[in-house]
Amino acid sequence: MKRKLYKAGKAGFLIILFGILFSYAMFQGGFVSWFLFYSFLPFLIYMGGLLFYPLDDWTGARTLSSGLIESGEAVEIEIELRRTIPFPLYFMKVKESYPETLHLEVRSGEGVVTGDREEKVVERMIFPWFRRTVRFHYRLDHLPRGSHQLGEMYIRTGDFFGFVKKEAAINAGGRFTVYPASRNVSLSLGTKGFGQGKSAAANVKERHSNMVAGLREYAPGDRISWVDWKATARKNKMMTKEFEQEKSSESVLVLSTLSSPGNTAEFEGAVEFAYSLMLKLTRRETRQLSFLSLGRAGKYVASIHSRRQQEMIRYHLAEVSPDETGNFEEEMAKGHGRLSAQATLMIISTDLDDSIKNSLLRLSPSGRNVVLFVIMFHKEWDFTKQKHVRELKEYGVRVQVLTEKAWKRPEFEVEV
Structure with a gap:
């Protein structure tokens, strides 16, 4: 409901602005007034198009540089944004917040939590214009152990003067597991x-x-060296040695x-x-x-x-x-x-x-x-x-x- 009221209000504002400029040009009738009208007309058309452009047309996907990550290591995350309608967007701000599980950081080689991560938000300014696909990447360092689910990304754009502002959420997925580090x-x-x-x-x-204490049937996890081949052949089923x-x-x-x-x-x-x-x-x-x-x-x-x-x-x-x-x-x-x-x-x-x-x-x-x-x-x-x-x-x-x-x-x- 709020989005509909916002869109209706902005549309009314653009119509009123167009009417004011057109009336001014008609009543003045001079070169300057018509020049101002035609100069501002492309911006009005762009603002009108942006107002009705569906920002939900964008979809996103995350790709990790490595599928096997240990505590304290880093990972490169590539973001790919796609759309079907090539409406010209001269700028777009992408914002991504870390989940709480990533707020801690672990120094590689020390293996202990060192405190809260200073930057808990990733923000990038991109310039799509007519492109259907946009890519950028960022790096997460000193990852803590655990299973981490990256949430939604938020994209924001607007017109040249800031009259029209649009924002949408993109669910790009992205779950990864950081395994505990090991040392000798x-x-x-x-x-x-x-x-x-x-x-x-x-x-x-x-x-x-x-010392061998007896025989038993093979169980998952038994070593091959424990198999008693003679007993296996005699009983026609896998038999392993049982040790004292x-x-x-x-x-x-x-x-x-x-x-x-x-x-x-x-x-x-x-x-x-x-x-x-x-x-x-x-x-x-x-x-x-x-x-x-x-x-x-x-x-x-x-x-x-x-x-x-x-x-x-x-x-x-x-x-x-x-x-x-x-x-x-x-x-x-x-x-x-x-x-x-x-x-x-x-x-x-x-x-x-x-x-x-x-x-x-x-x-x-x-x-x-x-x-x-x-x-x-x-x-x-x-x-x-x-x-x-x-x-x-x-x-x-x-x-x-x-x-x-x-x-x-x-x-x-x-x-x-």
């Missing part, structure tokens, strides 16, 4: 023998002495997405560290690795063997967001039934509170190896947290604190 992890590995308790050995080389694993050869990587407000940098650091550690552990064929994500959008992967499973976890880590309402003790209790009693637990958290301490103290008496990685950038390591660490160490839980300094090094250095 230098591991010092602790091993256990068969039922001999804990024996920490800071040795990068792992021993692998698995060393206790230290089974590991579960647990990422706690439970995070308090204001822990954005720590949470992003935890996601990057979890992804980097997963890649490192899956490259070691002697370790059977599982993945568990605690929180509102929890996820469990029983065994990571294939590239497809790694990509599944990678996509989950790209999409995951902080859960500010959950409780670690409750979430860990939900996932405890999925964890092997012999597995080494590597837990990544952005805090160390009573809930985490109590939960880990209940896990420790079972004889399993537990390592807690605490990602902490800005909070002080106060007396309460130091007390929690001492209690956990007394029960055999190893605690490692990763500060912002760890992200300034070329690789993570940890012990599991």
Whole structure:
């Protein structure tokens, strides 16, 4: 309704202006008055045409320079605007606002959120004239992890004098995912023998002495080297060997997405560290690795063997967001039934509170190896947290604190 009233008002204004100029020329009758009338007539015609020109005729599309983007990297976005009616537009202003997910920026190589993006709007001035297709591009730097949906673009144009102004919204699509960055992890590995308790050995080389305990049917994710070909031929179905694993050869990587407000940098650091550690552990064929994500959008992967499973976890880590309402003790209790009693637990958290301490103290008496990685950038390591660490160490839980300094090094250095 407002647009119709606006158009009717502008049309009436142009008619009145035309009538005034024509009447002036008729009554004056001189060269100057007719010269003014004919000189201004093209502008009146253009303003009338622009008033009824459908700006909705424009359509848009976005094209990204890369389909695989990691946190901290940049992307070039090309905008292509098309139309069917080649009405002359001497200028057009294109405005695009970033979604809230892109308001943060991550410095490549540091892997931590550095603050709000200064420019949250992209504006470009283009001059289409009679062209049916117009292209321009812009660059987004220091992209944060996550799934980002670019919204509508707004185009605005007008006449030479600003009497007629038109604006329209274009839905150009454009959804892309920024995956967590990764870096090398230098591991010092602790091993256990068969039922001999804990024996920490800071040795990068792992021993692998698995013994075949039986046979079972093939399951997705089993390695080809596990297939027992004789049994397969005898039973006419794929059979794989079942191993009596060393206790230290089974590991579960647990990422706690439970995070308090204001822990954005720590949470992003935890996601990057979890992804980097997963890649490192899956490259070691002697370790059977599982993945568990605690929180509102929890996820469990029983065994990571294939590239497809790694990509599944990678996509989950790209999409995951902080859960500010959950409780670690409750979430860990939900996932405890999925964890092997012999597995080494590597837990990544952005805090160390009573809930985490109590939960880990209940896990420790079972004889399993537990390592807690605490990602902490800005909070002080106060007396309460130091007390929690001492209690956990007394029960055999190893605690490692990763500060912002760890992200300034070329690789993570940890012990599991």
